[in-house]
Amino acid sequence: MRRGLALALLASAAACDGGGSECGPTEGVVERIIDGDTIELTGGLKIRYLMVNTPETTGGKDECYGSNAVTFNSDLVLGKTVTIDYDAECTDRFDRTLAYVSVGGQEVNALMLERGYACLLHIPPNGADRLAEFKALESAAKADNRGLWGACDPIPCN
Secondary structure (H helix, E strand, O other), X not given: OHHHHHXXXXXXXXXXXXXXXXXXXOEEEEEEEEEOOEEEEOOOOEEEEOOEEXXXXXXXXXXXXXXXXXHHHHHHHOOOEEEEXXXXXXXXXXXXXXXXXXXXXXXXXXXXXXXXXXXXXXXXOOOHHHHHHHHHHHHHHHHOOOOHHHHOOOOOXX
């Protein structure tokens, strides 16, 4: 029993020190930007931002405001150490890790919506506790015609 408790305490301490969670690491360096809502960390882990969907720029697609979202994402995180927070499900059907990603004390997922680079994408059970917050961010961006909301017709990521 003591050994089990000791292992649990060590695992908990490792997670607090950036070691990881059951879904993956709690921090990492962004090596590559795949598109506006997906990054790759050093070591190859692909992370898909939770609660957002940006216009497509991969697979031969070049949707309205997609390249803007890629540039914004690159400017925010490329080559930087990011903090990674997980929700209910660790991965999606494409085997990408699902997470909220922060850099310099700012959460990228929320910034993408707030600045009009993304549309809300809620796939339960992830994001249930933050749905109202993310809906409000998208609504404000729409109302102010920020980003894709003022540049694209039709809106590509709806």
